[in-house]
Amino acid sequence: MNPFKKDVANAWCPGCGNFAILNALQAALHEEGIAPHEAFVMSGIGQAAKLPHYIRANAYNGLHGRALPAAMGAHAANPNLKIIVTSGDGDTYGEGGNHFLHHVRRNVDMLHLVHDNQVYGLTKGQGSPTTAMGQITTLQQDGMKSLPVNPVLLALSLGATFVARAYSQNIEQLKELIKAGLNHPGYALIDIFQPCVSFNKVNTYRWYSDNTVALPEDYDPTNLELAMEYAKREAPEIPLGILYQVTQPHFLQKQTHLDRPIIEYDRQPEDIKRLLENHR
Amino acid sequence: MTKTVILAGPAGGGLNSIQDFLEKAFHKKGYYYYSYRNYMSRVRGGFNYMTITLSDGPLRTCEPKGDFVAAFDQSAYEHLDEILKPGGTVLSLDSDRDPDSEVLVVEFPKAEVDKVFSHPNASGMVALGYLAKTFGLSEADVDGIKLPWSQKINASNLAAVHYGFSLGEKQFEPPVREQSGYHMNGNQALSLGALAGGLNFYSAYPMSPATGILQYLTNNEKAMHIFTEQAEDEIAAAISITGAAAAGAKAMTGTSGGGFALMTEAIGLAAIAETPVVIVNVMRPGPATGLPTRTDQGDFYQALGAAQGEFPKIILAPDSVEDCLYTTNRAMDLAHRFRLPLILLSDQYLADSKTEIPEIDFNRLVNNDHLAAKGSDYKLYDRSVLESGAKYAGYDESLMLYDSHLHLEDGLYSDTIEVTNQYKERVLSKLSLIKQVLEAPKYYGDKQPDILLISWGSNRQILEEAMARWEQSSIGLLHFTDLYPLDPDWLEPYFGLAKTVVNVELNAFNQFGKYLRGETGFSYDHTINKFDGRPLSVDFVLARLEEIHESL
Numbered sequence: 081m082n083p084f085k086k087d088v089a090n091a092w093c094p095g096c097g098n099f100a101i102l103n104a105l106q107a108a109l110h111e112e113g114i115a116p117h118e119a120f121v122m123s124g125i126g127q128a129a130k131l132p133h134y135i136r137a138n139a140y141n142g143l144h145g146r147a148l149p150a151a152m153g154a155h156a157a158n159p160n161l162k163i164i165v166t167s168g169d170g171d172t173y174g175e176g177g178n179h180f181l182h183h184v185r186r187n188v189d190m191l192h193l194v195h196d197n198q199v200y201g202l203t204k205g206q207g208s209p210t211t212a213m214g215q216i217t218t219l220q221q222d223g224m225k226s227l228p229v230n231p232v233l234l235a236l237s238l239g240a241t242f243v244a245r246a247y248s249q250n251i252e253q254l255k256e257l258i259k260a261g262l263n264h265p266g267y268a269l270i271d272i273f274q275p276c277v278s279f280n281k282v283n284t285y286r287w288y289s290d291n292t293v294a295l296p297e298d299y300d301p302t303n304l305e306l307a308m309e310y311a312k313r314e315a316p317e318i319p320l321g322i323l324y325q326v327t328q329p330h331f332l333q334k335q336t337h338l339d340r341p342i343i344e345y346d347r348q349p350e351d352i353k354r355l356l357e358n359h360r
Numbered sequence: 361m362t363k364t365v366i367l368a369g370p371a372g373g374g375l376n377s378i379q380d381f382l383e384k385a386f387h388k389k390g391y392y393y394y395s396y397r398n399y400m401s402r403v404r405g406g407f408n409y410m411t412i413t414l415s416d417g418p419l420r421t422c423e424p425k426g427d428f429v430a431a432f433d434q435s436a437y438e439h440l441d442e443i444l445k446p447g448g449t450v451l452s453l454d455s456d457r458d459p460d461s462e463v464l465v466v467e468f469p470k471a472e473v474d475k476v477f478s479h480p481n482a483s484g485m486v487a488l489g490y491l492a493k494t495f496g497l498s499e500a501d502v503d504g505i506k507l508p509w510s511q512k513i514n515a516s517n518l519a520a521v522h523y524g525f526s527l528g529e530k531q532f533e534p535p536v537r538e539q540s541g542y543h544m545n546g547n548q549a550l551s552l553g554a555l556a557g558g559l560n561f562y563s564a565y566p567m568s569p570a571t572g573i574l575q576y577l578t579n580n581e582k583a584m585h586i587f588t589e590q591a592e593d594e595i596a597a598a599i600s601i602t603g604a605a606a607a608g609a610k611a612m613t614g615t616s617g618g619g620f621a622l623m624t625e626a627i628g629l630a631a632i633a634e635t636p637v638v639i640v641n642v643m644r645p646g647p648a649t650g651l652p653t654r655t656d657q658g659d660f661y662q663a664l665g666a667a668q669g670e671f672p673k674i675i676l677a678p679d680s681v682e683d684c685l686y687t688t689n690r691a692m693d694l695a696h697r698f699r700l701p702l703i704l705l706s707d708q709y710l711a712d713s714k715t716e717i718p719e720i721d722f723n724r725l726v727n728n729d730h731l732a733a734k735g736s737d738y739k740l741y742d743r744s745v746l747e748s749g750a751k752y753a754g755y756d757e758s759l760m761l762y763d764s765h766l767h768l769e770d771g772l773y774s775d776t777i778e779v780t781n782q783y784k785e786r787v788l789s790k791l792s793l794i795k796q797v798l799e800a801p802k803y804y805g806d807k808q809p810d811i812l813l814i815s816w817g818s819n820r821q822i823l824e825e826a827m828a829r830w831e832q833s834s835i836g837l838l839h840f841t842d843l844y845p846l847d848p849d850w851l852e853p854y855f856g857l858a859k860t861v862v863n864v865e866l867n868a869f870n871q872f873g874k875y876l877r878g879e880t881g882f883s884y885d886h887t888i889n890k891f892d893g894r895p896l897s898v899d900f901v902l903a904r905l906e907e908i909h910e911s912l
């Protein structure tokens with residue numbers, strides 16, 4: 081029995097791609113030997129961001145767009161917790177766009193799963209930052225008038241150390257990517273195509289199956305230029321897999337004055353005497 | 361004896377270093393001091409001045425004008441009526457001074473001075489030497505000043521100090537007393553209070569006049585083993601402390617009004633998710649960018665109304681540099697005891713006031729965990745637990761589900777009527793419990809006052825000083841550091857006590873006075889409002905009191 085399974089009512093639409101992501105995450109965590117109290121699953125707000133309610137682990141369902149700063153805080157407080165951020169494309173690249181940019185720069189050691197359904201689900205179908213130009217939505221009846229963000233290319237350009245793309249229905253690959261992300265020391269982004277059966281009439285299950293391909297067997301994920309080239313590829317040849325992975329010192333490793341989690345230092349009011357001498 | 365020295369000139373002209381040397385050397389010699397920085401929002405130039413009031417007894421504030429004004433450049437002359445007392449002396453460090461000036465001027469002949477020092481900002485060192493002699497310091501005291509630069513520059517500067525010393529004449533006898541206490545400004549005292557309370561996580565975005573907190577904590581992160589971060593914006597700063605608290609940190613952020621506006625969503629989040637955090641607003645005048653380097657008390661309404669919905673929170677406002685330490689320490693404790701957002705309202709006056717504070721009373725400082733026993737049964741939002749007894753993610757094997765929605769006791773979202781009502785009950789019960797542990801307003805002054813002043817935050821010592829000089833009638837002050845929630849019982853003894861009640865605030869709306877009246881029925885007849893971006897001053901208060909007194 082997988083200890084991350086939770087018997088709880090679920091508010092996702094029947095047939096939603098989120099179910100497969102939840103299952104893959106639960107399986108990957110368990111197979112990696114992580115216990116529920118060692119994991120901290122954190123989100124913003126949206127359909128995807130409801131996931132922390134549906135997993136038996138430490139969880140945090142915060143505010144729209146704000147999962148990453150909260151996750152940075154939790155990680156800095158106690159890096160012994162495995163941090164998994166799980167949120168929508170609107171949540172991550174729209175409301176939380178600025179945080180996304182800076183968390184890539186920081187290279188905080190956490191796994192970030194973006195449920196990229198290319199539409200705003202919870203608020204009923206408006207365009208998201210990843211909706212294609214010209215695509216008609218419940219709000220944009222004449223089609224989207226802005227260019228979409230390419231999240232993986234953006235992450236690469238910012239210096240991300242782990243960038244992957246997945247599709248929720250390639251369950252086995254998704255699980256393996258999640259495991260790789262969990263084991264990556266630093267910020268690991270997996271942008272997961274996730275069909276929204278209620279509101280995205282273009283990017284359907286069928287569409288994703290027809291328009292995604294595996295990376296070549298001899299693909300070198302440490303080659304940034306190659307990664308950028310592949311990241312740019314569009315339908316019908318959107319590549320799935322680890323586009324790029326390198327190891328660099330992560331955020332907390334650069335806090336060289338800390339040899340343990342900050343919450344583990346014994347602290348007394350008298351400690352300020354260390355500083356008071358500078359005020360004589 | 362109380363005398364004031366003002367160092368006036370351009371930003372970047374070395375004023376800060378001279379201020380620092382002067383305070384330390386004069387304090388070492390026995391003087392008490394209280395200094396305040398009056399500066400513009402710019403990196404170079406402009407008109408800036410540092411006020412250092414020196415005395416043989418403890419000081420509550422500084423004087424607005426100087427007995428000595430060290431004019432580092434021409435700009436000082438243009439402002440002499442603002443900063444020089446009648447009969448005061450100008451120390452002219454700039455050869456281009458106004459030849460028609462009728463004030464008493466001591467000139468340091470540039471040709472002579474140039475022989476002694478070899479780099480531009482050393483003219484201040486000459487003034488320092490001159491003042492040292494004037495205030496009765498010895499050559500040995502001057503030699504004891506620790507200069508922070510290279511050996512060569514230090515030597516040249518010290519020569520400049522001695523040169524200034526040789527030009528001066530002793531006018532004042534330094535007080536003889538035991539040395540004790542510490543030099544610090546309000547932002548530093550606030551940081552120390554938080555650190556004493558176990559602060560280990562501080563994330564903030566630079567904004568005057570709160571930047572000093574970030575600077576101080578980051579400078580000391582190694583000594584204290586804490587984590588500090590310059591966030592990408594105030595939203596991230598405020599959200600990150602809720603995440604840190606959810607994983608067991610003692611977390612705080614700090615900003616000024618504009619940044620605080622961005623933090624408000626996190627305040628509501630901290631309340632509903634019950635993650636203990638302290639949010640500091642070092643107030644400056646708004647709206648919008650307002651006056652970046654000035655002071656006021658215009659953000660009480662903002663603190664009171666921050667974030668949507670009704671939730672438990674606490675608002676405190678320290679009343680002096682020293683109290684920044686104790687009240688912030690208490691803030692850390694209260695936030696963790698009741699698991700809520702605590703808003704601390706400081707201001708630029710406190711942030712940039714530097715003075716001697718007495719030895720720290722460690723009996724007044726706490727670092728309590730307010731945690732549950734490890735391994736115990738636990739529900740994050742247990743309705744029967746209103747204070748203490750918390751766990752956090754990773755504390756033991758209990759699982760937390762922090763949630764920003766209304767939720768059940770285990771954190772799962774629920775929108776039933778029952779749960780909605782239960783949350784309101786929780787809010788109200790927490791607030792009534794908090795009222796019992798907050799500090800009632802403190803009373804200062806005559807037992808049966810004709811005039812009763814009401815005030816809050818940083819005005820306290822200035823009002824005490826004004827009261828000490830007020831002779832026309834009896835007078836008292838009821839002063840608040842704990843602003844929200846208010847317990848109406850606190851006001852019981854003061855109804856009908858005075859002939860007239862005067863509300864004093866550094867804003868135009870009487871924000872706190874109106875709220876006090878609304879919550880407790882305790883009202884005021886007159887007001888003293890100052891909103892020119894500068895601190896309350898004793899003279900201003902006395903002049904307004906005179907008008908009020910005449911109208912009685």
Ligand SMILES: Cc1ncc(C[n+]2csc(CCOP(=O)(O)OP(=O)(O)O)c2C)c(N)n1
Pocket residue numbers: 125126127128129144167168169170171172195197199200201202203208
């Ligand atoms: C500050 C704020 N603005 C707007 C909303 C409303 N809102 C909730 S979810 C959402 C977007 C959902 O889209 P996405 O993040 O892509 O997630 P999905 O529901 O598709 O999984 C919006 C706009 C909110 N909750 N908070």
